[in-house]
Each structure stands twice: as structure tokens, then as C-alpha cells.
Amino acid sequence: MAEAELSTIARPYARAAFSYALDQADGLVHWAKMLQLLAAALKEPVVINALDNPLLTTDAEMALLIDIMGEDLSDDGRNFVGVLAENNRLALLPTISEQFELLKSNHEKTLDVMVTSAFEVSGEDQEKLAGALREKLQRDINIDTSVDKALIGGVVIKTEDTVIDDSVKGRLDRLSHALS
Numbered sequence: 027m028a029e030a031e032l033s034t035i036a037r038p039y040a041r042a043a044f045s046y047a048l049d050q051a052d053g054l055v056h057w058a059k060m061l062q063l064l065a066a067a068l069k070e071p072v073v074i075n076a077l078d079n080p081l082l083t084t085d086a087e088m089a090l091l092i093d094i095m096g097e098d099l100s101d102d103g104r105n106f107v108g109v110l111a112e113n114n115r116l117a118l119l120p121t122i123s124e125q126f127e128l129l130k131s132n133h134e135k136t137l138d139v140m141v142t143s144a145f146e147v148s149g150e151d152q153e154k155l156a157g158a159l160r161e162k163l164q165r166d167i168n169i170d171t172s173v174d175k176a177l178i179g180g181v182v183i184k185t186e187d188t189v190i191d192d193s194v195k196g197r198l199d200r201l202s203h204a205l206s
Contacts, residue, residue: 036118040125045093049062054130060103067094077116110141136166140184144177
């Protein structure tokens, strides 16, 4: 199934979980953690293979995930897994988790930014970038950095659905495609 289709199908579930979480004390943090753990479980090959078994009933799929999650899954989380299992939507959990995080970030007026650079980004440069983004976007900025020597120079900045590739490697790739 195409990624756009998955997003469209997952959206009502993410919104429902988000709305429910808003009504609870520490609900956003709790639900974000549950959904992240469920999404991680569903990316594991062992779990994928087990859930792909055509002989597994809906109740057995639900029980499998609930057993894996153990105490990390609240009663509400178990009910959510049950609804997804009944509607044959367990595979959507990674997409639901991503969309929940976006809703949470928008609600909290925060933005997670991933900066990948060919070299280590200093704390001072991180602060400058965060300040510029904070001023432009009117949000609190959380910056996470990583180093990728393959970029040769420059940076790649990723946030939500935006990617700014100002790396030497990116420029060379664009030049190569233009010359092809």
C-alpha cells in the first residue's frame, strides 16, 4: 500500500488517540510512549512474521501485541490495540505513532529538527540555528544532530515533511541529474 494511503487511513486513529490523550493527565506523554513502543514492536521481523500468519485470529493478534507490551500498555492502550486488530489495522501503528507525534508537537508548539552535517555542529551553531527557526516559526525548537562524512560538507536539515539539503553531496547529485 502506498505511503499516502497509509497516512490517510491512519489519520483518524491518530487523531482519536490524540483527542483521548488530551483529556488525561500526562496523557500526551503516556500515549506517545505507548504508540512509539507499539510501532517499534511492529517493525521487528519476528513480530511481522507472527502477525502475517493467516491462521492467527484477531484475538490472537491482539493477545500477541498485548503480551509483548506487558505493563507498558495501559487498559486504554489495550482497547486501542483491540480496535485496530478488529479492523485489521495493526500494521498502521508506525504511521499512527508518527502522526500522533506531529499532532503532539503542533499542540505543544514544538518542532523537532534533525541536522546532519559532514562535521560536528558546535553548541553555538546549534543555538543560532534554533534561534533563527524559533523566530521564524514561532515554536520551541528541539535540535538533534548527527555526523555523516559522506555529505563532504554542508548540512541536511529535516523537520516533519521538509528537507533542506545544502550539502556538497546533495549539490553534486543535483548537478549530475541536471547533466544526465
